[in-house]
Amino acid sequence: MNDEYLWNKTGGDAEIEGLENALKAFRYYETADPRIPMQAVPTVEKRTRSIFRLRFTFVFAATAVVVLSGAWFMLPAIDSAISDRAVNAVNEVQLHRLPLAHIPIIDTATENENSQPKAIRATVKIRQPDQIKIKPVRAFAKSLPNEHSQVKLTAEEKYAYDQLMLALSITSSKLKIVKDTVSQIDKPNTAIERYR
């Protein structure tokens, strides 16, 4: 056996040549111009798609976090606003629907003497905010009085309503005085006094 022919086909070896000729039938022959198969996904495009998908996922996650955190901080404010509005609306509705006998009549004559309103009939039950059940938004919107539908009051009702508003304003002013006194806002400013 000629090793040089086996290695680089120099010289000759009949035995090896016979094997080559016999096995030539199995040799690879190019039948058609090789092309990139259709099912092969381009490498560069695949990387671009994966990067784009990653970026999209990141942006989506960041947006979701921002929106959720914003909603988390906004919810208490919205909730308190709705509850305040509900309390006001319920009080207003309650006020409009009160029968005349239940509206307190304020004695304005005693107001100057004692500086405190005196309720003759104090049968009005003012609901506390925590006792009010907040309705769902749609039901609450339906329950609100329409702006165009004006409630027509009789002369007596209107007088009672004015008296009630006056009493409430006086009460609130008194409460403000008490609150300022408790908070010691009325004390003279020490810094100004020192300056003087």
Add this chain to the structure above:
Amino acid sequence: MLDSEMTTDLFVFARGEQEASPARPEALLVERICCGDDEAFSEFYRMYAPMVHGIVLARISRNDVDDIIQEVFISAYRNFSSLRDKNAVGGWLAMIARNRATEFFRQAKPTEELADDVSQNGNSHARAHEILSAIRTCPDAYRETLVLRLVEGMTGPEIAERTGLTPESVRVNLHRGMKLLREKLGIGVK
């Protein structure tokens, strides 16, 4: 100079020499393929198809070889970006071909391979099948080298260049494989 310092210098020199090695034509082809050059892929296919054919033919039936070649090149095309050393693309492709052929051989049911035209050149085809069957019974290293040499007609240096093996390994495998094949075929046995 301390031994450790000398070792470090040698390591740096060896690494620098490796980095400075020029890119081979196959590596340039791979770069072009990664950039989307279809013509480069055709050239790459023509260059390596005989090697892949030989490696696969050494393991599985001839009827399934073409499908496996397609799968090998598709797999290579999809994973060119993961190839770190573009100069070693031959060995990398040969490894893909070996793995695909082995995987197919495990999954395939045992079949009997028949010649295309048994009626006509029956004797020559029977002889060819006998030789190929004998080659397939040799160890992996020998049969792969023998198929590339005897079937595909590649020389020893070409086999070494395509498969990424050292020329010495190829030469030894050819010599020992040929010796084993002669024993199996009864050639030269008195």
